[in-house]
Amino acid sequence: MENTCSTSLDALVEAFRRHPSYSRLMEHTPGLGSVVPWTVVECSHDMFEATGLVVRGSLESGTWDLCGSFRLFTTDFVADGEVLTIHGWCGEVAVRETRADRPTSAPAPDWDDLFSNPESQVRAFRAALDAYPMRGELMLRTPFLGVGVPWVVVRLGGLDDAELGLVVAGGLVARPDGSRDWDLNRPFQAFVTPRGSPARIVPVDPACSPVSVECTVPADAWHHAEPEALTMLGEMADAMAAWSARSDLVVAWTRRAAVEGLTPAPARYVELAFGTDVYRGLEIAGPDVDDMGCDWNEPITLMLPSGRIVELDAAQADRHVMVGGHDHVVR
Incomplete structure (x- = not known):
């Protein structure tokens, strides 16, 4: 079957983040993309060939065991991507490209100093969130994050002590068109990545501290109407x-x-x-x-x-x- 879709690492990662299975798979490997580098492999079997991103499987010293069973996210056959189960012992598996979103030994940087456009800010926060140890628990509490509501980066605090944070939990408000948005007039939680300190989730009360919206990026495309x-x-x-x-x-x-x-x-x-x-x-x-x-x-x-x-x-x-x-x- 001819592959008409892009299989570059960046394209696969972005497609994977939009896929319905993304949150569930990230719960199993919360450090995927950082602690466990993104890995693109080529799989070749007698009747099957595919190139894709390894998104779940067994790990040995932080690397995937490609001789066993693993899950492969690929856009070779479906434009929006699909997750296949690959049995490494049934054919050949070759690593094509690997990359970690940032050095695993370094704390998350202060994105406020590094990025100026909304897409870059949100992309950086999402990379840090993927590596956050408690991400799985967060997604269980807020399964609609980035899917049912937009990605919102807010500026917390006054001019002297302001920092940026990604809204990850809180109340919701309905828009006239039926979509939803974060209610930033009520207490909410933000994911922050302060310079020199580990990333963390902090409670925010707009009544006690200034809050302003830094940027908003639309929610990821969803493939079917998942129930509330x-x-x-x-x-x-x-x-x-x-x-x-x-x-x-x-x-x-x-x-x-x-x-x-x-x-x-x-x-x-x-x-x-x-x-x-x-x-x-x-x-x-x-x-x-x-x-x-x-x-x-x-x-x-x-x-x-x-x-x-x-x-x-x-x-x-x-x-x-x-x-x-x-x-x-x-x-």
Whole structure:
């Protein structure tokens, strides 16, 4: 298959950051791009060739184990990109390019002194945020960051002690067109990268300290209408309650978990679309999985929030994504 998409490292990183799986994969490797350098590889198998960015897998001394299984983000076949599972032992894998966003031993610089245009400021903050050790926890609390709301850099403090920060949590306000924005009139949290100190998240109260917007960059493009975070959490709770009420399902899962080393209860909340029919539910049965997560090539069984159980052939779905929860395998 001819590759008509750009496979440069910068292009792949930018495409990956816009992809729906970005936040979930970054939770597994929060230092990706800095502590773990961005790595572009060429994969060649008997019937398959692809070039892409390694985004998940096993690490050995800070580098990817390319002889095992790993996840590859590639734009070779889909313009918006897709995440493939590659088994390194089945073919040849060659490193094409690597790069860390900044030296891992140096603290995040004061971007206020280095950049003047909005895109550069936001790009620098995002690189620092990717390396932030608590990024996974932050994304669980604010899953819509950079997707449902724009990226906003604010200036905190007065003229003598001002510093820049990226808004990462807080209240939201609705715009007339239905989009959302940060409510900077109420307390919020900002990600700051002070010179000579580690990056951190600080609480900000506009009533106690001056706050002004330095720049705003539109939210990343999203590929489908993901449910609101609170709505999704409510759906997951309803589906889990329905599953827990079925003793036969609980016993079946417990037996399987003991044999296969799975979590004590189902933990993946997934969405599958077949044309205009969309199913979102708790995966309560399906094929064996490895530590790389979902297998979308086999039938799976979902417990819907309504308590209804459906069996679906994931291989026939037009779209499939894990919208909540985590992998079943105990690490």
